Amino acid sequence: MMTSAKTELIPPDAELVRVIADPLRLQIVTLLARETLCTTHLVEETGARQTNLSNHLRVLREAGVVDTEPCGRFTYYKLRPDVLATLAGSFTALAETARTTAATDRKRPCP
Amino acid sequence: MMTSAKTELIPPDAELVRVIADPLRLQIVTLLARETLCTTHLVEETGARQTNLSNHLRVLREAGVVDTEPCGRFTYYKLRPDVLATLAGSFTALAETARTTAATDRKRPCP
DNA sequence: TGAGAATATCAGCCCATGATGACATCAGCC
DNA sequence: GGCTGATGTCATCATGGGCTGATATTCTCA
Structure with a gap:
């Protein structure tokens, strides 16, 4: 294959990782990956308070991780697959770069 | 292939995500993906204090993200590609599950 | 239209955790 | 051996961010 020697590694979006790193938010994301849910369902599933959820x-929404879809007095939350896919791609690229670095034992000399 | 219809989605390791979510730590991981470095190099690259780094x-080491390799009075830090690869795989699985959920419009009915 | 449910918003508390400084340790070199 | 530079450890401080309670808003249904 003809990948350029020095691929411009695009690191994962730090802000996105920060948003997803919270345990409760990661749980929400995992739940929403399986099925679209509204707040009431998430309250049942996680056991967290409604306000907290x-x-x-809102954090997930403002970070573009989820989309909302009102349904009567309920609000459905659905994951945006592309956002997660991009993040996954960044980590995959990091892992592959690291693998190459390890395989070729590339290291900067001690000063 | 004979995967069961309901693949058991293994969510990303929350602790690992938390460790990598810190901006400075993410920067360290990105730098180490390209080349193995010792603390002195990381101080130059990040501009952070040595103590802080x-x-x-240590957090990265205890989380199993990096390995250390002493070299005289220097200490080389290298990334463990498998750990990142596993994390990437988890996010890829999440993204694919989410894509299926979106494509088939799978949602839990309002109560 | 009034009651009640579902959801969002806001202010405040408080704790986890990142940053810093002082100190300890260890290796290499004179 | 003594010095110097590289690195790790510890105690402390400060701030960001998560949790909560009170309240507002909007929708459904009787």
């Missing part, structure tokens, strides 16, 4: 959902 | 490196 609503705050976290 | 040492603390973050």
Whole structure:
């Protein structure tokens, strides 16, 4: 294959990783990956308070991780697969770069 | 292939994500993906204090993200590609599950 | 239209955790 | 051996961010 020798590694979006790193938010993301849910479902599933969940959902919404879809007086939350796919791609690229670095034992000499 | 219809989605390791989510630590990981470095190099590259870096490196070490390799009075830090690869795989699985959920519009009915 | 449910918003508390400084340790070199 | 530079450890401090309670808003249904 003809990948350029020095591929411009695009690191994972730090802000996105920070948003997803919270345990409750990661749980929400995992739940939403399987099925679209509304806040009530998430309250049942996680056991967290409604207010707490609503705050976290806002963070996820503002970070572009989830989309909302009103349905009567309920609000459905659905994951945006492309955002997660991009993140996954960044980590895959990191892992592959690291593998090459390890395989070729590339290291900067001690000063 | 004979995967069961309901693949058991293994979510990303929350602790690992938390460790990598810190901006400085993510920067360290990105730098180490390209080449193995010792603390002195990381101080130059990041501009952070040596003490601060040492603390973050300990976190990364204890989380199994990096390995250390003493070299005289220097200490080389190298990334463990498998750990990142596993993490990437978890996010890829999440993204694919989410894509299926979106494509088939799978949602839990309002109560 | 009034009641009640579902959800969002806001202010405040408080704790986890990142940053820093002082000190300890260890290796190499004179 | 003594010095110097590289690195790790510890105690402390400060701030960001998560949790909560009170309240607002909006929708459904009787």
